[in-house]
Amino acid sequence: MSAHGHHVEGEWPHQPENATLEGRNKVLGFWLFLGGEAVLFGTLFATFLALRDQVGDGPTAAELFKLPIVGAATLILLVSSLTSVFAVQALHQNKVKDLIKWLIVTVLLGFSFLGLEIYEFVEYIHHGHNFTTSAFSTAFYTLVGFHGAHVAFGVLWITLLIIQVKKKGLNLVTAPKVYVSAIYWHFIDVVWVFIFTVVYLMGRVV
């Protein structure tokens, strides 16, 4: 960590998120938060795995889930992770226009993911799969909905950061914020990998 501390005034550092003590603390603190998030999602996955066969009179996972829509959601989130990493590369190169461009693409992809998820949930409710239908349905909506809420928070957060970078420019105060939001966005993608595997694909197998 000390290797990043040699910032020379007036130059754009190699890793602007690590150039100040505040930035380094922000990044480190955010990783601690993500460790807690991992536990939080772990408990929701645990609940889902324990209750996923308790469908009562409601529809089963195999009856509900359609692979094309899950595949589309997966592709959208994967591409948005790639555009988010392009944004961080633009950040490292001090290219504000590129940074904002890639952040906007990321936000738009986040919105399309949310739209797809809302469409999916509405479809399920038409099939009699409500929040209180069965232990399976409650565990499903809690886990997947909680992830969707994270996506919603992410698009809001990144939108606000775009506005702030446009207003105040890219500097050693705003750079760590953008970097940390990108880490958050990748974490959402990582959680989705487990959701499409454990909830949707395993739901189709057994």
Place this chain on the structure above:
Amino acid sequence: MASQQSASNHSNRRHKHEGRQKHIVAFIFSIVLSLIAFAAVASVAEVNATFIIIILLVMAVLQVIIQMAYWMHMKDKGHLLPLVFMLGGAFVALTCIVMALYWVWW
């Protein structure tokens, strides 16, 4: 890598910024691993379920490792504490999953 890093701290012009290629490679790997998982489920009629679930979980873990290493920059220097936090989180999460299944089903 270390010498490149210290050299780049001295002059803006000598900054060696990483290219896009490795992130695109990570993206292609993620797509391929996802496709394998989806294809395994689509072919579910012929193969046994336990075998498919093992394939699915292996694909998911591989994809998460690739994404964390490249996109979340965990393979870069100075990421020991983030690694400790994430492994700690994953350990507690896994314990929760095992305990929930144990309490409910055994």
